[in-house]
Amino acid sequence: MKYTRLRVGMKLIPLCFLVFVMTSISGCDSDSNSDDDMGVETPETPENPETPENPEPPEVENDLPFLPDPGAGKSWTIQPKVSNEFDFEGGKDAPEFANDWQDVFFNGWTGPGITRYTPEQSKIENGELIYQANVVGNTIQTGCVTSKEKAVYPLYMEVKVKLSNSVLSSAVWMLSEDSTQEIDNLEAFGEKENEYFSKRLHLSHHVFIREPFQDYQPLGQETWYTDGKGTQWGDDYHNYGVLWLDPWTLKYYVDGELVRETPVDEIDPEGYTGGTGLVKPMHMIISAAAQSWREGNSGIDFLTDPSVTKTERTIMRVDWIRVYKPE
Template identity: 60%
Template sequence: MKRQFLNKCSLTFILALSLIACDSNDAPAQDTESKPDTETDIDQENDDLSYLPKLENDLTWTLQPQVSNEFNFDGGKEASEFTTDWKDGYINSWTGPGITQYSYEQSDIVDGELVYHATIEGEKIKTGCISSKAAVTYPMYMEVRVKLSESVLSSAVWMLSDDSTEEIDNLEAFGAKSSDYFSKRLHLSHHVFIRDPFQDYQPEGPETWYADGKNTIWSDDYHNYGVLWEDPWSLSYYVDGKMVRKTPVDEIDPKNFTNGNGLTKPMHMIISAAAQSWRSSDSQGAGAVDFLTDPTVANVDKTIMKVDWIRVYKPE
Protein backbone atom coordinates (compact mmCIF):
# COMPACT_ATOMS: atom_id res chain seq x y z
CA MET A 1 0.00 0.00 0.00
CA LYS A 2 1.83 3.07 -1.18
CA ARG A 3 1.27 6.07 1.07
CA GLN A 4 1.95 9.73 0.60
CA PHE A 5 2.77 12.01 3.50
CA LEU A 6 1.54 15.55 3.79
CA ASN A 7 3.97 18.43 3.51
CA LYS A 8 5.75 19.09 6.71
CA CYS A 9 4.94 19.46 9.78
CA SER A 10 -21.92 12.03 2.41
CA LEU A 11 -24.29 11.04 0.59
CA THR A 12 -26.58 9.14 2.98
CA PHE A 13 -27.29 5.50 2.11
CA ILE A 14 -30.82 4.17 2.40
CA LEU A 15 -30.54 0.59 3.67
CA ALA A 16 -33.03 -1.85 2.26
CA LEU A 17 -35.94 0.42 3.05
CA SER A 18 -34.07 3.00 5.12
CA LEU A 19 -30.70 3.43 6.99
CA ILE A 20 -27.56 4.18 7.73
CA ALA A 21 -0.03 -1.80 4.51
CA CYS A 22 1.70 -0.41 2.92
CA ASP A 23 4.20 1.75 3.28
CA SER A 24 8.95 7.04 12.20
CA ASN A 25 15.64 6.82 20.68
CA ASP A 26 12.58 4.80 22.03
CA ALA A 27 11.91 5.88 25.63
CA PRO A 28 10.68 3.14 27.94
CA ALA A 29 6.95 3.41 28.51
CA GLN A 30 4.87 2.33 31.44
CA ASP A 31 2.98 -0.87 30.72
CA THR A 32 -0.60 0.28 30.42
CA GLU A 33 -1.98 -2.69 28.49
CA SER A 34 -5.60 -3.41 29.29
CA LYS A 35 -6.59 -6.39 27.19
CA PRO A 36 -10.00 -7.56 28.39
CA ASP A 37 -11.04 -11.11 29.11
CA THR A 38 -12.66 -12.70 26.08
CA GLU A 39 -15.30 -15.35 25.65
CA THR A 40 -14.98 -18.33 23.33
CA ASP A 41 -17.72 -16.93 21.11
CA ILE A 42 -18.79 -13.37 20.50
CA ASP A 43 -21.64 -12.35 22.78
CA GLN A 44 -23.21 -9.90 20.40
CA GLU A 45 -25.84 -8.83 22.91
CA ASN A 46 -23.02 -7.18 24.87
CA ASP A 47 -21.56 -5.40 21.85
CA ASP A 48 -22.10 -1.68 22.28
CA LEU A 49 -22.61 -0.26 18.80
CA SER A 50 -24.83 2.59 19.96
CA TYR A 51 -22.43 5.09 18.39
CA LEU A 52 -23.27 3.84 14.88
CA PRO A 53 -26.12 5.30 12.81
CA LYS A 54 -29.52 4.12 13.93
CA LEU A 55 -31.15 1.49 11.77
CA GLU A 56 -34.83 1.49 10.87
CA ASN A 57 -37.32 -1.17 9.78
CA ASP A 58 -36.22 -3.55 12.56
CA LEU A 59 -32.71 -3.91 11.12
CA THR A 60 -29.85 -4.52 13.55
CA TRP A 61 -26.07 -4.54 13.22
CA THR A 62 -25.48 -8.28 12.81
CA LEU A 63 -22.13 -10.03 13.15
CA GLN A 64 -20.74 -11.67 10.00
CA PRO A 65 -18.87 -14.78 11.27
CA GLN A 66 -17.01 -15.55 8.02
CA VAL A 67 -15.04 -12.30 8.21
CA SER A 68 -14.82 -11.99 12.01
CA ASN A 69 -12.62 -13.75 14.55
CA GLU A 70 -11.99 -13.62 18.31
CA PHE A 71 -8.71 -15.62 18.01
CA ASN A 72 -9.77 -17.29 21.26
CA PHE A 73 -9.14 -20.98 20.64
CA ASP A 74 -6.47 -23.63 21.03
CA GLY A 75 -4.35 -24.93 18.18
CA GLY A 76 -3.09 -21.65 16.78
CA LYS A 77 -3.36 -21.07 13.05
CA GLU A 78 -3.82 -24.80 12.46
CA ALA A 79 -7.18 -24.76 14.23
CA SER A 80 -10.35 -25.03 12.16
CA GLU A 81 -11.60 -21.84 13.82
CA PHE A 82 -8.93 -20.10 11.77
CA THR A 83 -8.43 -22.19 8.64
CA THR A 84 -12.13 -22.39 7.75
CA ASP A 85 -12.49 -18.68 7.02
CA TRP A 86 -8.98 -17.20 6.98
CA LYS A 87 -5.88 -17.51 4.82
CA ASP A 88 -2.42 -17.38 6.39
CA GLY A 89 -1.13 -14.86 3.88
CA TYR A 90 -2.25 -12.19 1.43
CA ILE A 91 -5.30 -12.51 -0.82
CA ASN A 92 -3.05 -13.42 -3.76
CA SER A 93 0.62 -14.23 -4.37
CA TRP A 94 1.96 -10.74 -3.56
CA THR A 95 4.47 -10.86 -0.70
CA GLY A 96 4.32 -7.26 0.48
CA PRO A 97 5.52 -3.74 -0.33
CA GLY A 98 9.19 -2.93 -0.92
CA ILE A 99 11.51 -5.13 1.11
CA THR A 100 8.61 -6.63 3.08
CA GLN A 101 8.20 -10.39 2.85
CA TYR A 102 4.97 -11.77 4.27
CA SER A 103 5.64 -15.11 5.96
CA TYR A 104 3.49 -17.54 7.96
CA GLU A 105 6.37 -17.83 10.46
CA GLN A 106 5.85 -14.25 11.61
CA SER A 107 2.44 -14.66 13.22
CA ASP A 108 0.68 -16.94 15.66
CA ILE A 109 -2.48 -17.15 17.70
CA VAL A 110 -1.62 -17.20 21.40
CA ASP A 111 -3.73 -16.63 24.52
CA GLY A 112 -6.68 -15.28 22.61
CA GLU A 113 -4.74 -12.95 20.33
CA LEU A 114 -3.28 -12.81 16.86
CA VAL A 115 0.36 -11.86 17.44
CA TYR A 116 2.82 -10.58 14.83
CA HIS A 117 6.57 -10.10 15.03
CA ALA A 118 9.13 -9.06 12.42
CA THR A 119 12.69 -10.15 11.73
CA ILE A 120 15.47 -8.88 9.50
CA GLU A 121 16.73 -11.58 7.15
CA GLY A 122 19.34 -10.46 4.65
CA GLU A 123 17.85 -7.63 2.61
CA LYS A 124 14.27 -8.46 3.62
CA ILE A 125 11.98 -7.63 6.53
CA LYS A 126 9.85 -10.68 7.26
CA THR A 127 6.42 -9.83 8.67
CA GLY A 128 2.99 -11.38 9.04
CA CYS A 129 -0.22 -11.10 7.05
CA ILE A 130 -3.60 -12.85 7.17
CA SER A 131 -6.68 -12.31 5.02
CA SER A 132 -10.29 -13.40 5.02
CA LYS A 133 -11.38 -15.91 2.38
CA ALA A 134 -14.77 -14.25 2.08
CA ALA A 135 -15.36 -10.69 0.93
CA VAL A 136 -18.14 -8.30 1.92
CA THR A 137 -19.50 -5.06 0.56
CA TYR A 138 -21.38 -2.06 1.92
CA PRO A 139 -23.24 -1.38 4.08
CA MET A 140 -20.91 -2.74 6.73
CA TYR A 141 -18.94 -1.82 9.83
CA MET A 142 -15.55 -3.35 10.62
CA GLU A 143 -13.89 -2.91 13.99
CA VAL A 144 -10.69 -4.31 15.50
CA ARG A 145 -9.03 -4.16 18.89
CA VAL A 146 -5.29 -3.73 18.40
CA LYS A 147 -2.11 -2.91 20.25
CA LEU A 148 0.25 -1.42 17.68
CA SER A 149 3.86 -2.44 17.41
CA GLU A 150 6.37 0.07 18.79
CA SER A 151 8.36 0.05 15.56
CA VAL A 152 8.67 2.04 12.33
CA LEU A 153 6.80 -0.78 10.60
CA SER A 154 3.16 -0.19 9.84
CA SER A 155 0.46 -1.93 11.84
CA ALA A 156 -2.42 -2.19 9.40
CA VAL A 157 -5.99 -3.47 9.20
CA TRP A 158 -7.58 -2.90 5.82
CA MET A 159 -9.88 -4.15 3.07
CA LEU A 160 -9.17 -4.86 -0.59
CA SER A 161 -11.15 -5.98 -3.62
CA ASP A 162 -10.17 -9.13 -5.54
CA ASP A 163 -8.80 -7.11 -8.44
CA SER A 164 -6.87 -4.76 -6.12
CA THR A 165 -8.54 -1.63 -7.49
CA GLU A 166 -10.48 -0.54 -4.39
CA GLU A 167 -9.07 -0.37 -0.87
CA ILE A 168 -10.30 0.92 2.49
CA ASP A 169 -7.78 1.39 5.29
CA ASN A 170 -9.35 1.07 8.71
CA LEU A 171 -6.04 1.38 10.52
CA GLU A 172 -2.54 2.26 9.42
CA ALA A 173 -0.13 3.48 12.08
CA PHE A 174 3.53 3.63 13.05
CA GLY A 175 4.12 3.14 16.76
CA ALA A 176 7.83 3.98 17.13
CA LYS A 177 8.32 6.73 19.69
CA SER A 178 11.33 7.95 17.70
CA SER A 179 8.79 10.03 15.77
CA ASP A 180 6.71 12.37 17.87
CA TYR A 181 4.52 12.96 14.82
CA PHE A 182 3.75 9.42 13.72
CA SER A 183 3.49 7.89 17.19
CA LYS A 184 0.58 10.23 17.97
CA ARG A 185 -1.29 9.85 14.67
CA LEU A 186 -3.41 7.31 12.83
CA HIS A 187 -3.67 7.23 9.05
CA LEU A 188 -7.35 6.92 8.13
CA SER A 189 -7.76 6.75 4.38
CA HIS A 190 -8.57 4.73 1.26
CA HIS A 191 -7.34 4.13 -2.31
CA VAL A 192 -8.79 3.65 -5.77
CA PHE A 193 -6.45 2.28 -8.44
CA ILE A 194 -6.10 1.79 -12.14
CA ARG A 195 -3.74 -1.14 -12.61
CA ASP A 196 -2.64 -0.72 -16.25
CA PRO A 197 -1.09 1.73 -16.63
CA PHE A 198 -0.76 1.95 -12.85
CA GLN A 199 -2.38 4.93 -11.15
CA ASP A 200 -3.15 5.36 -7.46
CA TYR A 201 -5.47 7.94 -5.93
CA GLN A 202 -5.53 8.52 -2.19
CA PRO A 203 -6.82 11.58 -0.31
CA GLU A 204 -4.00 13.63 1.19
CA GLY A 205 -3.67 16.28 3.84
CA PRO A 206 -3.43 16.60 7.61
CA GLU A 207 -7.07 15.57 8.04
CA THR A 208 -6.13 12.02 6.99
CA TRP A 209 -3.67 11.83 9.91
CA TYR A 210 -5.77 11.77 13.07
CA ALA A 211 -4.43 12.91 16.45
CA ASP A 212 -6.78 13.05 19.43
CA GLY A 213 -5.41 16.28 20.91
CA LYS A 214 -4.44 14.49 24.12
CA ASN A 215 -0.93 13.49 23.02
CA THR A 216 -1.98 9.85 23.03
CA ILE A 217 0.80 7.54 21.87
CA TRP A 218 -1.24 4.85 20.18
CA SER A 219 1.24 2.01 20.68
CA ASP A 220 1.06 2.38 24.47
CA ASP A 221 -2.22 0.52 24.80
CA TYR A 222 -5.03 -1.39 23.12
CA HIS A 223 -7.59 0.66 21.23
CA ASN A 224 -10.67 -0.09 19.13
CA TYR A 225 -10.46 1.06 15.51
CA GLY A 226 -13.49 0.98 13.22
CA VAL A 227 -14.58 2.01 9.74
CA LEU A 228 -18.18 2.37 8.57
CA TRP A 229 -18.71 1.85 4.85
CA GLU A 230 -22.29 3.00 4.40
CA ASP A 231 -22.50 3.33 0.64
CA PRO A 232 -20.21 3.93 -2.38
CA TRP A 233 -19.53 7.51 -1.29
CA SER A 234 -19.58 7.33 2.52
CA LEU A 235 -16.67 6.33 4.78
CA SER A 236 -16.56 7.16 8.50
CA TYR A 237 -13.77 6.25 10.92
CA TYR A 238 -14.15 5.50 14.63
CA VAL A 239 -11.63 5.27 17.47
CA ASP A 240 -12.79 3.82 20.79
CA GLY A 241 -16.41 4.36 19.83
CA LYS A 242 -16.04 7.96 18.67
CA MET A 243 -16.33 9.07 15.05
CA VAL A 244 -13.10 10.93 14.27
CA ARG A 245 -13.22 11.36 10.49
CA LYS A 246 -15.79 11.30 7.71
CA THR A 247 -14.30 11.37 4.23
CA PRO A 248 -15.82 14.15 2.13
CA VAL A 249 -17.80 12.83 -0.83
CA ASP A 250 -15.63 14.73 -3.28
CA GLU A 251 -12.53 12.95 -1.92
CA ILE A 252 -13.77 9.42 -2.58
CA ASP A 253 -12.91 9.29 -6.32
CA PRO A 254 -12.20 12.74 -7.76
CA LYS A 255 -10.20 11.28 -10.67
CA ASN A 256 -13.09 9.03 -11.70
CA PHE A 257 -11.03 5.84 -11.54
CA THR A 258 -14.25 3.94 -10.70
CA ASN A 259 -16.16 5.44 -13.65
CA GLY A 260 -18.49 7.28 -11.33
CA ASN A 261 -19.41 4.25 -9.26
CA GLY A 262 -17.48 5.00 -6.08
CA LEU A 263 -16.46 2.18 -3.73
CA THR A 264 -18.67 -0.77 -4.65
CA LYS A 265 -16.61 -3.94 -4.93
CA PRO A 266 -16.68 -6.67 -2.24
CA MET A 267 -13.52 -6.55 -0.16
CA HIS A 268 -11.48 -9.02 1.89
CA MET A 269 -10.33 -8.23 5.43
CA ILE A 270 -6.52 -8.01 5.75
CA ILE A 271 -4.38 -7.68 8.87
CA SER A 272 -0.68 -7.06 8.20
CA ALA A 273 2.60 -5.44 9.18
CA ALA A 274 4.96 -3.94 6.62
CA ALA A 275 8.12 -2.00 5.84
CA GLN A 276 6.46 0.58 3.65
CA SER A 277 8.64 1.77 0.79
CA TRP A 278 7.68 5.45 0.91
CA ARG A 279 9.22 5.75 4.37
CA SER A 280 12.68 4.94 2.98
CA SER A 281 12.83 8.39 1.40
CA ASP A 282 12.88 11.86 2.95
CA SER A 283 11.55 13.40 -0.25
CA GLN A 284 8.33 14.44 1.44
CA GLY A 285 9.83 15.70 4.67
CA ALA A 286 8.74 12.71 6.73
CA GLY A 287 12.21 11.55 7.76
CA ALA A 288 13.92 8.66 5.99
CA VAL A 289 13.89 5.20 7.57
CA ASP A 290 16.45 2.45 6.97
CA PHE A 291 14.41 -0.60 7.94
CA LEU A 292 17.43 -2.92 7.82
CA THR A 293 19.27 -0.99 10.54
CA ASP A 294 16.50 0.74 12.46
CA PRO A 295 16.72 -0.19 16.16
CA THR A 296 12.97 -0.65 16.50
CA VAL A 297 13.04 -3.28 13.77
CA ALA A 298 16.25 -4.95 14.99
CA ASN A 299 14.62 -5.39 18.41
CA VAL A 300 12.02 -8.12 17.82
CA ASP A 301 10.08 -7.16 20.95
CA LYS A 302 9.45 -3.71 19.49
CA THR A 303 7.89 -5.24 16.36
CA ILE A 304 5.18 -7.16 18.22
CA MET A 305 1.66 -6.24 17.14
CA LYS A 306 -1.32 -7.79 18.92
CA VAL A 307 -4.87 -8.16 17.61
CA ASP A 308 -7.49 -9.10 20.19
CA TRP A 309 -10.34 -9.48 17.70
CA ILE A 310 -11.80 -8.41 14.38
CA ARG A 311 -15.58 -8.03 14.02
CA VAL A 312 -17.59 -7.20 10.93
CA TYR A 313 -21.28 -6.28 11.01
CA LYS A 314 -24.00 -5.73 8.41
CA PRO A 315 -27.55 -4.46 8.89
CA GLU A 316 -29.95 -7.40 8.82
Protein backbone atom coordinates in the same frame (compact mmCIF):
# COMPACT_ATOMS: atom_id res chain seq x y z
CA MET B 1 -11.01 -8.52 27.78
CA LYS B 2 -13.52 -10.45 25.70
CA TYR B 3 -17.12 -11.11 26.57
CA THR B 4 -19.25 -14.06 25.54
CA ARG B 5 -22.33 -12.88 23.65
CA LEU B 6 -25.35 -14.76 22.41
CA ARG B 7 -27.89 -13.72 19.79
CA VAL B 8 -31.53 -13.07 20.64
CA GLY B 9 -33.53 -12.32 17.52
CA MET B 10 -31.02 -10.26 15.60
CA LYS B 11 -29.23 -8.86 18.69
CA LEU B 12 -25.97 -9.79 20.42
CA ILE B 13 -26.30 -9.49 24.20
CA PRO B 14 -24.08 -10.21 27.19
CA LEU B 15 -24.41 -13.74 28.56
CA CYS B 16 -25.06 -12.45 32.08
CA PHE B 17 -28.01 -10.41 30.77
CA LEU B 18 -29.41 -13.44 28.95
CA VAL B 19 -29.30 -15.47 32.17
CA PHE B 20 -31.21 -12.70 33.96
CA VAL B 21 -33.87 -12.59 31.24
CA MET B 22 -34.22 -16.37 31.02
CA THR B 23 -34.78 -16.65 34.76
CA SER B 24 -37.22 -13.75 34.85
CA ILE B 25 -39.68 -14.41 31.99
CA SER B 26 -42.54 -16.83 32.73
CA GLY B 27 -42.57 -19.97 30.59
CA CYS B 28 -38.84 -19.98 29.65
CA ASP B 29 -36.87 -23.18 30.27
CA SER B 30 -33.80 -22.77 32.45
CA ASP B 31 -31.24 -24.83 34.33
CA SER B 32 -31.46 -22.38 37.24
CA ASN B 33 -33.13 -23.39 40.50
CA SER B 34 -36.89 -22.87 40.60
CA ASP B 35 -38.61 -20.79 43.27
CA ASP B 36 -39.83 -24.03 44.89
CA ASP B 37 -36.27 -25.33 45.13
CA MET B 38 -35.18 -22.13 46.84
CA GLY B 39 -38.03 -22.20 49.36
CA VAL B 40 -39.84 -19.23 47.82
CA GLU B 41 -43.59 -19.40 47.46
CA THR B 42 -44.73 -19.28 43.85
CA PRO B 43 -47.84 -17.15 43.25
CA GLU B 44 -50.79 -18.89 41.65
CA THR B 45 -51.33 -18.28 37.96
CA PRO B 46 -54.74 -16.82 37.06
CA GLU B 47 -57.03 -19.17 35.13
CA ASN B 48 -57.32 -16.73 32.23
CA PRO B 49 -54.16 -14.67 32.20
CA GLU B 50 -54.26 -11.68 29.91
CA THR B 51 -51.24 -12.09 27.63
CA PRO B 52 -50.56 -9.53 24.92
CA GLU B 53 -50.81 -10.98 21.43
CA ASN B 54 -47.43 -9.42 20.51
CA PRO B 55 -45.44 -8.97 23.72
CA GLU B 56 -42.58 -6.52 23.59
CA PRO B 57 -39.18 -8.24 23.27
CA PRO B 58 -36.82 -7.70 26.18
CA GLU B 59 -34.63 -4.65 25.83
CA VAL B 60 -31.02 -5.42 25.02
CA GLU B 61 -27.86 -3.39 25.17
CA ASN B 62 -26.76 -1.81 21.87
CA ASP B 63 -23.13 -2.81 21.41
CA LEU B 64 -22.63 -0.09 18.77
CA PRO B 65 -24.71 2.87 19.93
CA PHE B 66 -22.64 5.29 17.85
CA LEU B 67 -23.63 3.69 14.52
CA PRO B 68 -26.60 4.79 12.40
CA ASP B 69 -29.99 3.13 12.83
CA PRO B 70 -29.72 -0.12 10.80
CA GLY B 71 -33.36 0.07 9.77
CA ALA B 72 -36.68 -1.30 10.93
CA GLY B 73 -36.40 -4.83 12.33
CA LYS B 74 -32.62 -4.94 11.83
CA SER B 75 -29.53 -4.72 14.01
CA TRP B 76 -25.81 -4.49 13.39
CA THR B 77 -24.97 -8.20 13.32
CA ILE B 78 -21.52 -9.85 13.33
CA GLN B 79 -20.51 -11.60 10.10
CA PRO B 80 -18.64 -14.73 11.29
CA LYS B 81 -16.88 -15.52 8.00
CA VAL B 82 -14.94 -12.24 8.09
CA SER B 83 -14.64 -11.83 11.88
CA ASN B 84 -12.46 -13.59 14.45
CA GLU B 85 -11.96 -13.45 18.22
CA PHE B 86 -8.67 -15.46 18.16
CA ASP B 87 -9.68 -17.06 21.48
CA PHE B 88 -9.34 -20.74 20.62
CA GLU B 89 -6.80 -23.51 21.12
CA GLY B 90 -4.69 -24.88 18.28
CA GLY B 91 -3.35 -21.66 16.80
CA LYS B 92 -3.59 -21.15 13.05
CA ASP B 93 -4.26 -24.86 12.48
CA ALA B 94 -7.53 -24.65 14.40
CA PRO B 95 -10.70 -24.75 12.27
CA GLU B 96 -11.83 -21.48 13.88
CA PHE B 97 -9.01 -19.86 11.91
CA ALA B 98 -8.26 -22.17 9.00
CA ASN B 99 -11.85 -22.42 7.75
CA ASP B 100 -12.23 -18.70 7.10
CA TRP B 101 -8.76 -17.14 7.08
CA GLN B 102 -5.51 -17.70 5.21
CA ASP B 103 -1.99 -17.13 6.42
CA VAL B 104 -0.93 -15.31 3.24
CA PHE B 105 -2.12 -12.39 1.16
CA PHE B 106 -5.21 -13.51 -0.75
CA ASN B 107 -3.56 -13.23 -4.19
CA GLY B 108 -0.03 -14.29 -3.26
CA TRP B 109 1.48 -10.79 -3.08
CA THR B 110 4.44 -10.78 -0.67
CA GLY B 111 4.20 -7.16 0.47
CA PRO B 112 5.49 -3.68 -0.38
CA GLY B 113 9.17 -2.99 -1.04
CA ILE B 114 11.49 -5.20 0.98
CA THR B 115 8.60 -6.61 3.04
CA ARG B 116 8.05 -10.35 2.82
CA TYR B 117 4.80 -11.68 4.25
CA THR B 118 5.75 -14.94 5.90
CA PRO B 119 3.51 -17.37 7.84
CA GLU B 120 6.27 -18.02 10.39
CA GLN B 121 6.05 -14.41 11.58
CA SER B 122 2.50 -14.74 12.93
CA LYS B 123 0.87 -16.87 15.59
CA ILE B 124 -2.35 -17.12 17.60
CA GLU B 125 -1.66 -17.32 21.31
CA ASN B 126 -3.51 -16.40 24.52
CA GLY B 127 -6.51 -15.09 22.62
CA GLU B 128 -4.56 -12.82 20.25
CA LEU B 129 -3.15 -12.75 16.74
CA ILE B 130 0.51 -11.76 17.19
CA TYR B 131 3.05 -10.57 14.62
CA GLN B 132 6.80 -10.28 15.09
CA ALA B 133 9.21 -9.17 12.35
CA ASN B 134 12.72 -10.36 11.51
CA VAL B 135 15.48 -9.02 9.30
CA VAL B 136 16.48 -11.78 6.87
CA GLY B 137 19.15 -10.78 4.36
CA ASN B 138 17.86 -7.71 2.54
CA THR B 139 14.24 -8.30 3.51
CA ILE B 140 11.93 -7.62 6.43
CA GLN B 141 9.83 -10.71 7.13
CA THR B 142 6.48 -9.89 8.74
CA GLY B 143 3.00 -11.33 9.17
CA CYS B 144 -0.15 -11.01 7.10
CA VAL B 145 -3.50 -12.82 7.26
CA THR B 146 -6.52 -12.30 5.02
CA SER B 147 -10.12 -13.45 5.07
CA LYS B 148 -11.12 -16.02 2.47
CA GLU B 149 -14.55 -14.44 2.08
CA LYS B 150 -15.30 -10.85 1.07
CA ALA B 151 -17.88 -8.37 2.31
CA VAL B 152 -19.46 -5.26 0.84
CA TYR B 153 -21.24 -2.17 2.15
CA PRO B 154 -23.12 -1.43 4.28
CA LEU B 155 -20.71 -2.72 6.90
CA TYR B 156 -18.82 -1.66 9.98
CA MET B 157 -15.40 -3.19 10.62
CA GLU B 158 -13.75 -2.77 14.02
CA VAL B 159 -10.53 -4.15 15.49
CA LYS B 160 -8.84 -4.05 18.88
CA VAL B 161 -5.11 -3.60 18.32
CA LYS B 162 -1.91 -2.75 20.15
CA LEU B 163 0.53 -1.27 17.62
CA SER B 164 4.12 -2.40 17.41
CA ASN B 165 6.69 0.00 18.89
CA SER B 166 8.53 0.24 15.57
CA VAL B 167 8.82 2.06 12.25
CA LEU B 168 6.88 -0.78 10.61
CA SER B 169 3.23 -0.13 9.82
CA SER B 170 0.53 -1.87 11.82
CA ALA B 171 -2.38 -2.09 9.40
CA VAL B 172 -5.95 -3.41 9.15
CA TRP B 173 -7.61 -2.83 5.82
CA MET B 174 -9.89 -4.07 3.05
CA LEU B 175 -9.12 -4.69 -0.63
CA SER B 176 -11.16 -5.84 -3.61
CA GLU B 177 -10.27 -9.04 -5.47
CA ASP B 178 -8.87 -7.07 -8.44
CA SER B 179 -6.93 -4.68 -6.16
CA THR B 180 -8.63 -1.56 -7.51
CA GLN B 181 -10.55 -0.44 -4.40
CA GLU B 182 -9.08 -0.24 -0.89
CA ILE B 183 -10.28 1.02 2.50
CA ASP B 184 -7.71 1.50 5.26
CA ASN B 185 -9.27 1.18 8.70
CA LEU B 186 -5.93 1.47 10.48
CA GLU B 187 -2.46 2.37 9.27
CA ALA B 188 -0.11 3.56 11.99
CA PHE B 189 3.50 3.59 13.17
CA GLY B 190 3.98 3.09 16.89
CA GLU B 191 7.69 3.97 17.24
CA LYS B 192 7.55 6.14 20.37
CA GLU B 193 10.72 8.11 19.60
CA ASN B 194 8.95 9.66 16.60
CA GLU B 195 6.78 12.44 18.04
CA TYR B 196 4.87 12.92 14.79
CA PHE B 197 3.92 9.44 13.62
CA SER B 198 3.49 7.85 17.06
CA LYS B 199 0.66 10.32 17.77
CA ARG B 200 -1.13 9.96 14.44
CA LEU B 201 -3.37 7.43 12.70
CA HIS B 202 -3.63 7.36 8.92
CA LEU B 203 -7.34 7.04 8.04
CA SER B 204 -7.68 6.89 4.28
CA HIS B 205 -8.57 4.84 1.18
CA HIS B 206 -7.35 4.19 -2.37
CA VAL B 207 -8.87 3.72 -5.79
CA PHE B 208 -6.63 2.37 -8.54
CA ILE B 209 -6.35 1.85 -12.25
CA ARG B 210 -4.00 -1.06 -12.79
CA GLU B 211 -3.04 -0.54 -16.45
CA PRO B 212 -1.46 1.93 -16.83
CA PHE B 213 -1.03 2.12 -13.06
CA GLN B 214 -2.67 5.07 -11.33
CA ASP B 215 -3.35 5.47 -7.61
CA TYR B 216 -5.57 8.04 -5.94
CA GLN B 217 -5.91 8.60 -2.20
CA PRO B 218 -6.72 11.74 -0.21
CA LEU B 219 -3.47 13.17 1.12
CA GLY B 220 -4.45 16.12 3.29
CA GLN B 221 -3.33 16.49 6.91
CA GLU B 222 -6.90 15.68 7.92
CA THR B 223 -6.19 12.05 6.96
CA TRP B 224 -3.60 11.92 9.78
CA TYR B 225 -5.73 11.92 12.91
CA THR B 226 -4.35 13.06 16.26
CA ASP B 227 -6.56 13.41 19.33
CA GLY B 228 -4.92 16.61 20.55
CA LYS B 229 -4.10 14.99 23.89
CA GLY B 230 -0.63 13.74 22.98
CA THR B 231 -1.76 10.10 22.90
CA GLN B 232 0.88 7.76 21.55
CA TRP B 233 -1.27 5.04 20.05
CA GLY B 234 1.22 2.25 20.64
CA ASP B 235 1.06 2.68 24.41
CA ASP B 236 -2.12 0.65 24.77
CA TYR B 237 -4.87 -1.27 23.03
CA HIS B 238 -7.47 0.79 21.16
CA ASN B 239 -10.56 0.04 19.12
CA TYR B 240 -10.35 1.23 15.53
CA GLY B 241 -13.39 1.14 13.27
CA VAL B 242 -14.54 2.19 9.81
CA LEU B 243 -18.14 2.47 8.65
CA TRP B 244 -18.54 1.81 4.92
CA LEU B 245 -22.14 2.85 4.68
CA ASP B 246 -22.52 3.26 0.91
CA PRO B 247 -20.30 3.91 -2.15
CA TRP B 248 -19.64 7.50 -1.07
CA THR B 249 -19.62 7.32 2.74
CA LEU B 250 -16.63 6.39 4.91
CA LYS B 251 -16.63 7.24 8.63
CA TYR B 252 -13.76 6.42 10.98
CA TYR B 253 -14.07 5.74 14.71
CA VAL B 254 -11.52 5.45 17.52
CA ASP B 255 -12.72 3.90 20.77
CA GLY B 256 -16.31 4.48 19.70
CA GLU B 257 -15.85 8.15 18.81
CA LEU B 258 -16.32 9.46 15.27
CA VAL B 259 -13.01 11.14 14.34
CA ARG B 260 -13.17 11.53 10.55
CA GLU B 261 -15.67 11.40 7.69
CA THR B 262 -14.24 11.43 4.18
CA PRO B 263 -15.89 14.17 2.10
CA VAL B 264 -17.90 12.78 -0.81
CA ASP B 265 -15.83 14.72 -3.33
CA GLU B 266 -12.67 13.02 -2.00
CA ILE B 267 -13.86 9.44 -2.57
CA ASP B 268 -13.06 9.33 -6.31
CA PRO B 269 -12.39 12.79 -7.77
CA GLU B 270 -10.37 11.35 -10.69
CA GLY B 271 -13.16 9.02 -11.80
CA TYR B 272 -11.07 5.86 -11.42
CA THR B 273 -14.18 3.88 -10.42
CA GLY B 274 -16.12 5.05 -13.48
CA GLY B 275 -18.46 7.05 -11.29
CA THR B 276 -19.58 4.14 -9.09
CA GLY B 277 -17.63 4.95 -5.94
CA LEU B 278 -16.55 2.16 -3.59
CA VAL B 279 -18.76 -0.78 -4.56
CA LYS B 280 -16.63 -3.92 -4.83
CA PRO B 281 -16.67 -6.69 -2.20
CA MET B 282 -13.42 -6.68 -0.23
CA HIS B 283 -11.23 -9.08 1.73
CA MET B 284 -10.32 -8.24 5.34
CA ILE B 285 -6.53 -7.91 5.79
CA ILE B 286 -4.34 -7.64 8.91
CA SER B 287 -0.68 -6.95 8.19
CA ALA B 288 2.61 -5.38 9.22
CA ALA B 289 5.01 -3.92 6.66
CA ALA B 290 8.13 -1.93 5.88
CA GLN B 291 6.55 0.76 3.72
CA SER B 292 8.87 2.06 1.02
CA TRP B 293 7.65 5.67 1.11
CA ARG B 294 9.03 6.10 4.62
CA GLU B 295 12.56 5.38 3.42
CA GLY B 296 12.47 8.51 1.27
CA ASN B 297 10.35 10.75 3.49
CA SER B 298 11.88 9.84 6.84
CA GLY B 299 15.32 8.54 5.86
CA ILE B 300 14.64 5.16 7.46
CA ASP B 301 16.83 2.15 6.81
CA PHE B 302 14.58 -0.70 7.84
CA LEU B 303 17.42 -3.22 7.79
CA THR B 304 19.38 -1.39 10.49
CA ASP B 305 16.76 0.61 12.39
CA PRO B 306 16.92 -0.38 16.08
CA SER B 307 13.12 -0.54 16.35
CA VAL B 308 13.24 -3.36 13.77
CA THR B 309 16.47 -5.15 14.69
CA LYS B 310 15.22 -5.42 18.30
CA THR B 311 12.53 -7.87 17.31
CA GLU B 312 10.56 -7.51 20.55
CA ARG B 313 9.73 -3.97 19.46
CA THR B 314 8.09 -5.23 16.26
CA ILE B 315 5.37 -7.18 18.10
CA MET B 316 1.85 -6.21 16.99
CA ARG B 317 -1.14 -7.65 18.88
CA VAL B 318 -4.69 -8.06 17.57
CA ASP B 319 -7.30 -9.00 20.15
CA TRP B 320 -10.14 -9.37 17.65
CA ILE B 321 -11.60 -8.26 14.33
CA ARG B 322 -15.39 -7.88 13.97
CA VAL B 323 -17.39 -7.07 10.88
CA TYR B 324 -21.05 -6.11 11.23
CA LYS B 325 -23.86 -5.70 8.72
CA PRO B 326 -27.48 -4.57 9.25
CA GLU B 327 -29.66 -7.68 9.18
